Amino acid sequence: MSRRYDSRTTIFSPEGRLYQVEYAMEAIGNAGSAIGILSKDGVVLVGEKKVTSKLLQTSTSTEKMYKIDDHVACAVAGIMSDANILINTARVQAQRYTFSYQEPMPVEQLVQSLCDTKQGYTQFGGLRPFGVSFLFAGWDKNYGFQLYMSDPSGNYGGWKAAAVGANNQAAQSMLKQDYKDDISREEAVQLALKVLSKTMDSTSLTSEKLELAEIFLSSSGKVKYQVCTPDDLGKMLVKYGVTQPPAEA
Amino acid sequence: MECVFGMVGKGFALVVADTSAVNSILVHKSNEDKIMVLDSHKLMGASGEAGDRAQFTEYVQKNVALYQYRNGIPLTTKAAANFMRGELATALRKNPYMVNIVLAGHDKETGPSLYFIDYIATLHKVDKAAFGYGSYFALSMMDRHYHPNMTVDEAVKLADQCIEEIRSRLVVAPQNFVIKIVDKDGAREHSWRRTTKD
Numbered sequence: 001m002s003r004r005y006d007s008r009t010t011i012f013s014p015e016g017r018l019y020q021v022e023y024a025m026e027a028i029g030n031a032g033s034a035i036g037i038l039s040k041d042g043v044v045l046v047g048e049k050k051v052t053s054k055l056l057q058t059s060t061s062t063e064k065m066y067k068i069d070d071h072v073a074c075a076v077a078g079i080m081s082d083a084n085i086l087i088n089t090a091r092v093q094a095q096r097y098t099f100s101y102q103e104p105m106p107v108e109q110l111v112q113s114l115c116d117t118k119q120g121y122t123q124f125g126g127l128r129p130f131g132v133s134f135l136f137a138g139w140d141k142n143y144g145f146q147l148y149m150s151d152p153s154g155n156y157g158g159w160k161a162a163a164v165g166a167n168n169q170a171a172q173s174m175l176k177q178d179y180k181d182d183i184s185r186e187e188a189v190q191l192a193l194k195v196l197s198k199t200m201d202s203t204s205l206t207s208e209k210l211e212l213a214e215i216f217l218s219s220s221g222k223v224k225y226q227v228c229t230p231d232d233l234g235k236m237l238v239k240y241g242v243t244q245p246p247a248e249a
Numbered sequence: 250m251e252c253v254f255g256m257v258g259k260g261f262a263l264v265v266a267d268t269s270a271v272n273s274i275l276v277h278k279s280n281e282d283k284i285m286v287l288d289s290h291k292l293m294g295a296s297g298e299a300g301d302r303a304q305f306t307e308y309v310q311k312n313v314a315l316y317q318y319r320n321g322i323p324l325t326t327k328a329a330a331n332f333m334r335g336e337l338a339t340a341l342r343k344n345p346y347m348v349n350i351v352l353a354g355h356d357k358e359t360g361p362s363l364y365f366i367d368y369i370a371t372l373h374k375v376d377k378a379a380f381g382y383g384s385y386f387a388l389s390m391m392d393r394h395y396h397p398n399m400t401v402d403e404a405v406k407l408a409d410q411c412i413e414e415i416r417s418r419l420v421v422a423p424q425n426f427v428i429k430i431v432d433k434d435g436a437r438e439h440s441w442r443r444t445t446k447d
Contacts, residue, residue, distance in 0.1 A: 100335050101328035109320055141358070142322050 009121065009128055020129055021122050024152035027078060027131040033165030033199060034064055034075040035192045036135035037175070038147040042185040042216030043137035045075040046192040048165070048200055052208050062227060065213040069094040071104050071223040072138035073215055077165030078152075079131035086130055090114045107138035111148045111156050119154030129153070133164040137215045139223045145215070161191075167199040174198060185216060190240050197242040205243055207234035251296040252383025252415060252423065253283065255351040255363050256391060256407065257376045259398040261432035262353035262361040263439070264294040265408050267383070267423030276424075279445050284429045288313050288323055291354040292429050292436045296380050297368060298347040305346045309333050326354025330364040330372060338370035345369070349380040355431050383423075386414040401430065405439065412442055 009020035032050040036043065047064025063080070067073045068090045076083040093113045097105035114134075121129045129152040136148040149164060150156035161179045163171035174195045183191070189212065197205050212228040228236070237243040251271075255264040270281040284294040285306045293309070295302045312332070317323050324332070330352050340346055345368060352364040365371070365378040377395055379387040390411045399407070408428055416422045426442040 100332055101324070102331040103325065103328050106320065106322070 008126065010124055010126060018122060018153070021153045024078075024129045024131045025133075028133045028152070028165060029168070031078045031165050032064065033163060033167055033171060033196065034077045034135055035161070035163045035171055035175070035196055036075060036137055036147045036149070036159070037161045037179070037183070037188040037192050038137075038145055038159070039183045039185045039188040041145075042188070042214055043139075043145050043147050044185060044188040044192050045073065045135055045137050045213045045215075046189075046196050047075050047077075047211045048196060049209050049211060062211060064211045065227055067225050068110065068136075068138075069098075069104060070225075071140060071215075072107055072110055072136060073213060073225045074137065075135040075164075075211075075213070077133045077135075077168075082130040083132040083134075086114060086118070086132060086134070089117055104140060106140045106142055107136065107146045108143070108148065108158070110138070111136050111150060115150050115154045115156045117154075118150070118152060122153060135162055135164055137213075139215060139217065163195070163199075166201070171195050171199045185214065189214070189236065193237065193240055193242050205237065207231070207237060210237075212236075250382040250419065250421060250423075251283075252379070252381035252387065252419075253294040253296045253349070253351050254379035254384065254387040254391070254408075254411060255294060255353050255377070256395060256399075256404055257353075257361050257363045257397075258404040259400060260355075260361060261401060261404075261430055262292070262355065262363050263401075263404050263408060263428065263430050264292045264351055264353045265412070265426055265428050266294045266296070267381075268425045268427050268441075269423040270299065279424045282427060284427060285310060286429075286436050287329065287352075287354075288317065289435050290323070290356070290431055291326060291329060291352065292431045294351040294353075294429075296349050301346045301348050305336075305348045306350075309336070325356050325359070326352065326362045326364070327356075327359075327374075329354065330366065330374075334366055334370050334372040337366065337368065341370055351378050351380065353431050353436075355433055355436075357433070361432065382419055383411075383415040386418055387411040390414050409442070416444075 032048040034047040036045045049063050064075050066087045094105045133151045139145050147159050149162040161175040207230045214226050218224045253266040264284050266283040268281050269279050270277040287293045295306050347368050350366040355361045365373040365375050377391040394407050412426050424445045428439040430439040
């Protein structure tokens, strides 16, 4: 019955649903998960890498984390090629704002602007929606550290802790239990790694399968976006006791 | 000839403009307010082509208001100044706005600031600025007597000295002037200097 209303994104079904948008969210539900946690001195983003191979050049390419501007970064879950387009759009929007106003674009405005773009693909043009969900992490002088989650429908919300991608509901409920409002950045890293290790499907958790990035203020007051090196990540996994050694034969 | 000038004091900024609306040898009115209140804490004194002046200043004012409605936060003075400059620059090589602007604002974090924006999209952050034939006299007067962190009384006294010079030395001096001030409590009219009633 619903098949009649599937093929075009720009029409409602009789029950008032947009199937293409929902199918896009399905696609994301099968992709590598990402978790974001807001702490009082920074924002933490952790992502599960689906493509793991010793041959992968990890020093120059990231799969999950991208810097949008000096003060905003994002984690992606979903179709990578779609994500690249949107990341580029977000970068252009951020620079365009700075070109006009000579100030960094407030984080919510950037998210809103990108979500307006995504919404367009659910209403006109006859093109399919983007199969990506984002977790935006950033800092601005109006609201300090912020975390936003957006999905293919173009909806977004500000969150204290959020999860996208595979098993995101399980991750979200775990976060709800363990999150405290005055959590520090280090505790947030620990919580994120713990939650991700529990919700990831894979049998062994090593630093190759994860990406960790943090947004915080340096001692000089500038916003810093730092991606954790695989070595440091490995040490952290051991320290927090979340490493599971590979199964012995 | 039109003249607009301004200066920064301790915790405030002042903008002074003549209030004549002139068409060749005819004075339409001598109480034309050329200092627009851009938002609660910004003043924009504009001089130039009358039609362009009204069009551009109102365009900027409405865009500044739209930004605040959309985003829940006001633009900083610096952002507003750069936005204005960008609009002038974009129009410059097609159909330029013949408007010169002195933008004064007060921001909570950075205090008072003054920007000089001319019709070819020059932007300078300054302590004192002036446009028009009156600028020859106003700038010289301010160069001599201005010092940083003046009180409101000192600044108004300096403005009066500038107005006095303009009145006595400019061949077709404007009849009336308006002084507006912006500080942490907002942008408002301070006083008038009249020689004629309109």
